[in-house]
Amino acid sequence: MTRDKPTALTLAQITIVNLSAGLLIIWCMIAPELDGDLEMGRTRLTIWATTFLLIPALGLWLIRTAGQTVANLAYLFWTGAWVLFVLHAYWAIFIIFDGVADTFVQQGTLIAGGNFLLLGVWTLDVLMIWLLPARMQSFWFQLIARLLAFLIFALTLVILRGGAIQILGFVFAGTLVGAALVRAIVQVPAKVTET
Template sequence: MNHDKPKAVTLAQFTAMSVPTVLLILWTMFAPELGGALELGRTKLTIWATTFLLVPALAFWLFRTMNQAIANLGYLFWTGAWVVFLLHAYWAIFIIFDGIADTFVQQGTLIAGGNFFLLAVWTLDVALIWLLPARFQSFWVQLIARLLAFLIFALTLVVLRGGAIQILGFIFTGILVAGALVRAIVQVPAARVET
């Protein structure tokens, strides 16, 4: 059975993703009101929130062949993380920096280019997942988008940051590398197709 597209998403599955996503968005918007630089706080917290949502998104995607419910959760969390990443991109590009050109000046071509490329690939992947029929889904587009997200987040959080966000980066990277190793070592049974 092909699990490259969400199918028959249940209310429980949607709720499992939407409740933490909404709570994280509320946290990113209101926690900075308690002190510190408001807009910078929102920009930083949206990356934290995206990271929190990427862990289940990528972990469920690794094991999506087990059954459609796991696949659905992977796609839902991937979409929720994308929404929060869009908020981050908005705050970073238009509030912290003065547009796209200034983002490249302030962050440098490599970091800004990587972030914009991730945003474009992630947006394309989410659009393909939710808008196209299953026969048009591409494992390779999904794999590339997820590998790119993992690599950019892991490198940024672990190598380019320090403090608590770096600890989150190590946790993020460790959980997903362990999941990938389990997936590679253990034969994960594919769901049986009933005829």
């Protein structure tokens, strides 16, 4: 059985992810009210929140063959992180910057281009996961989307940022590199039956 598509979702699985994403969205919208820079605060916190959800999304995806529950949670967290990334992109493009063209001017072609590429690939991946049948799922596209997300987040948070967000970047990168190494060393067996 393939683990390239969520199936047999349970209320508990959906609740865990929706509650996590919902609380993070509330935090992103309310916490900046206590600070002086409302719009920039929301933009920054939405990237933090995306990172918080990407850690379990990518980590669980690495071991999705352990069972359908693990695979389901990986796809749900991936989708929740995407929702927060879309919120971040909206806030950055249309609130902080004055549209797509100004985003390229302000961020430069390399950074803005990478962010728009990630937004497009991630959106396509989420749509494919939820709308296409399992036989049409592509492991390679999922792998590329996740590697792109990992590389852009790790490089941006670790190299281009400083302070607390850089620490989160090191936690993000370190956790996922460690998970990938464990996955490479200890093959996670696919379960024959679900309990």
